Amino acid sequence: MTASSPDVHQQQLEQLAAFLRESEQILADWDAYSDEHTDLDGWPLDPHAYGLRASRRDADTWRAFNRVRIHAKDLLRTAAGQVRRLPARAIQPRWSWQLTALDAALDQLDALQRTWFEARDSLPAAARPGTETYDDARAERDAEAWHYLYEWSSHGQVLIDINATAQNTTPRAAAPAPAPAASSAASPTARR
Numbered sequence: 001m002t003a004s005s006p007d008v009h010q011q012q013l014e015q016l017a018a019f020l021r022e023s024e025q026i027l028a029d030w031d032a033y034s035d036e037h038t039d040l041d042g043w044p045l046d047p048h049a050y051g052l053r054a055s056r057r058d059a060d061t062w063r064a065f066n067r068v069r070i071h072a073k074d075l076l077r078t079a080a081g082q083v084r085r086l087p088a089r090a091i092q093p094r095w096s097w098q099l100t101a102l103d104a105a106l107d108q109l110d111a112l113q114r115t116w117f118e119a120r121d122s123l124p125a126a127a128r129p130g131t132e133t134y135d136d137a138r139a140e141r142d143a144e145a146w147h148y149l150y151e152w153s154s155h156g157q158v159l160i161d162i163n164a165t166a167q168n169t170t171p172r173a174a175a176p177a178p179a180p181a182a183s184s185a186a187s188p189t190a191r192r
Helices: 006-036 047-069 072-085 094-121 132-155 157-168
Strands: none
Touching (some): 006 047, 006 072, 006 157, 047 094, 072 157, 094 132
C-alpha cells in the first residue's frame, strides 16, 4: 500500500480526528484547572503548581500530536491537491490560510523536535526520563511547541472538511477539447 492510497489517507484522517478530540479534552481540562486556580485578574494562586500543570498540558498535547506529526505533510499535500480539483463554488475562502497556518506550524514543530534531539543528545549520560535535567529540557520543548500545537488543534479540522467536500463533490471538469473546425469542403452542399 502506498502512502497516498485512500485507505492509508483515511487512517491518517482518523488519527487526526483522534488528536482533535484528545486536544479538545486537554484544553477543556486546562481551562477548568485555570479557572479554579487563578484569582479574578487571572493570576495563579500557586504559580509553581500552575506551571507544573501547564507543563503537563503541553506534554499531553505533544504526545497526542505525535500520532499525526509523522504524516502531517502528507495530509497537507493531499488536502492541497483536493482543493485544486474542487470546483470554485465548493471551496471555502478560509481553507487557504488555514492550510498555510498548519504548514507553518508543522515546520516549527519539526524544528523544535530537531532541536530537542540535539539537546537530548548533549545531556549528561545520567540524564534519563524522570531526572530533572532531562524532564526540564523536554518541558522546554513542549512549552515552545504549545502555540504550534494549538494551531493544529484549532485548524486541523480543515483537513477533514476538505476531504469530506472532495468525496461529496464532482471534481472540477477538465476543459473540453475544442471541436474540430468545420470546413466548407467537408460538407458537400448540393447546388441547384
